[in-house]
Amino acid sequence: xxxxxxxxxxxxxxxxxxxxxxxxxxxxxxxxxxxxxxxxxxxxxxxxxxxxxxxxxxxxxxxxxxxxxxxxxxxxxxxxxxxxxxxxxxxxxxxxxxxxxxxxxxxxxxxxxxxxxxxxxxxxxxxxxxxxxxxxxxxxxxxxxxxxxxxxxxx
Amino acid sequence: xxxxxxxxxxxxxxxxxxxxxxxxxxxxxxxxxxxxxxxxxxxxxxxxxxxxxxxxxxxxxxxxxxxxxxxxxxxxxxxxxxxxxxxxxxxxxxxxxxxxxxxxxxxxxxxxxxxxxxxxxxxxxxxxxxxxxxxxxxxxxxxxxxxxxxxxxxxxxxxxxxxxxxxxxxxxxxxxxxxxxxxxxxxxxxxxxxxxxxxxxxxxxxxxxxxxxxxxxxxxxxxxxxxxxxxxxxxxxxxxxxxxxxxxxxx
Numbered sequence: 001x002x003x004x005x006x007x008x009x010x011x012x013x014x015x016x017x018x019x020x021x022x023x024x025x026x027x028x029x030x031x032x033x034x035x036x037x038x039x040x041x042x043x044x045x046x047x048x049x050x051x052x053x054x055x056x057x058x059x060x061x062x063x064x065x066x067x068x069x070x071x072x073x074x075x076x077x078x079x080x081x082x083x084x085x086x087x088x089x090x091x092x093x094x095x096x097x098x099x100x101x102x103x104x105x106x107x108x109x110x111x112x113x114x115x116x117x118x119x120x121x122x123x124x125x126x127x128x129x130x131x132x133x134x135x136x137x138x139x140x141x142x143x144x145x146x147x148x149x150x151x152x153x154x155x
Numbered sequence: 156x157x158x159x160x161x162x163x164x165x166x167x168x169x170x171x172x173x174x175x176x177x178x179x180x181x182x183x184x185x186x187x188x189x190x191x192x193x194x195x196x197x198x199x200x201x202x203x204x205x206x207x208x209x210x211x212x213x214x215x216x217x218x219x220x221x222x223x224x225x226x227x228x229x230x231x232x233x234x235x236x237x238x239x240x241x242x243x244x245x246x247x248x249x250x251x252x253x254x255x256x257x258x259x260x261x262x263x264x265x266x267x268x269x270x271x272x273x274x275x276x277x278x279x280x281x282x283x284x285x286x287x288x289x290x291x292x293x294x295x296x297x298x299x300x301x302x303x304x305x306x307x308x309x310x311x312x313x314x315x316x317x318x319x320x321x322x323x324x325x326x327x328x329x330x331x332x333x334x335x336x337x338x339x340x341x342x343x344x345x346x347x348x349x350x351x352x353x354x355x356x357x358x359x360x361x362x363x364x365x366x367x368x369x370x371x372x373x374x375x376x377x378x379x380x381x382x383x384x385x386x387x388x389x390x391x392x393x394x395x396x397x398x399x400x401x402x403x404x405x406x
Binding site: 010016079132 | 183184187233234235236237239242246270271276280283284287290292310351352354355358359365367369371372375393397400401404405
């Protein structure tokens with residue numbers, strides 16, 4: 001695997017998706033970085049443990065964590081950073097292979113690919129959920145600490 | 156709770172509903188829209204307001220004894236820059252940096268404008284993304300120009316059919332058919348090597364990524380109505396793409 005090349009291509013692809021989704025111009029580069037980190041984590045996990053579902057979970061988790069941190073720094077909605085990062089993890093080739101096998105009347109193969117695609121989509125969702133819960137707990141903890149420090153109470 | 160004059164209250168309601176409408180039309184998550192509207196309402200001294208947002212309309216009730224307002228949401232178009240701008244205005248209103256009047260004026264300004272990148276740039280971005288995915292999905296270098304061209308053409312066709320028919324599934328279906336046909340033609344005429352990777356790469360810009368993330372986040376926040384409907388939309392879009400490709404492959 002050619003690391004710099006894959007890093008560059010995933011950066012470019014995520015940035016291009018940012019343009020398709022019309023994200024604000026100044027966030028384009030950070031959006032590309034989110035996509036790059038998600039893809040690199042996915043690829044290295046996949047090469048290490050050879051399990052696409054766990055690898056997708058790890059990739060989606062990292063994408064959501066990085067997107068949350070960037071959203072806090074830019075003071076913008078988190079979704080701006082996460083959408084483009086999620087796209088490379090979408091099980092496009094498995095869904096395609098499932099479709100092709102259905103057309104070729106090879107239903108056993110098709111079901112195999114379709115179930116994999118379904119599991120990977122579920123892994124993306126679970127990765128987003130886990131990161132969301134974790135970040136919310138952390139932000140709540142942080143907010144409580146600053147509130148205490150300032151002696152500020154909510155009405 | 157301090158009493159608010161009627162004129163001011165109506166202006167505040169207009170402002171909240173406009174903010175919600177613009178955000179929902181531009182592809183924000185449902186729970187973010189509700190959260191933004193409630194925060195703005197609290198900043199304007201409406202403590203017990205209720206808000207219910209679906210992808211089709213927004214209901215907002217300022218308090219128990221005041222009339223509820225409703226606004227219908229028609230077309231949706233992904234434009235995350237508008238979401239970010241409305242979000243920024245509401246943040247400043249809540250922080251007290253803007254008066255209600257100023258916030259309302261900024262919202263109307265955002266509602267009138269579109270901050271879309273020009274179409275040629277979007278088509279170019281789709282083409283670049285297709286070429287990148289071709290390599291990332293394990294395609295050969297020789298197929299890059301074809302993935303670049305076909306990805307761009309497919310995205311352009313989807314946009315054009317969408318403008319003409321306003322039916323998203325049909326547009327995606329036609330786009331997928333065009334991508335599949337072009338890829339098979341290119342390979343059969345001896346220029347391209349592998350139709351599979353060319354098709355996978357070129358179809359990527361059509362994938363409903365925003366709908367998937369929104370559906371997941373809304374379900375998590377407990378908004379099952381919008382989560383399920385967005386999930387259904389994402390599923391149907393994916394199905395339309397798959398059907399388009401399947402038709403081409405079955406010949």
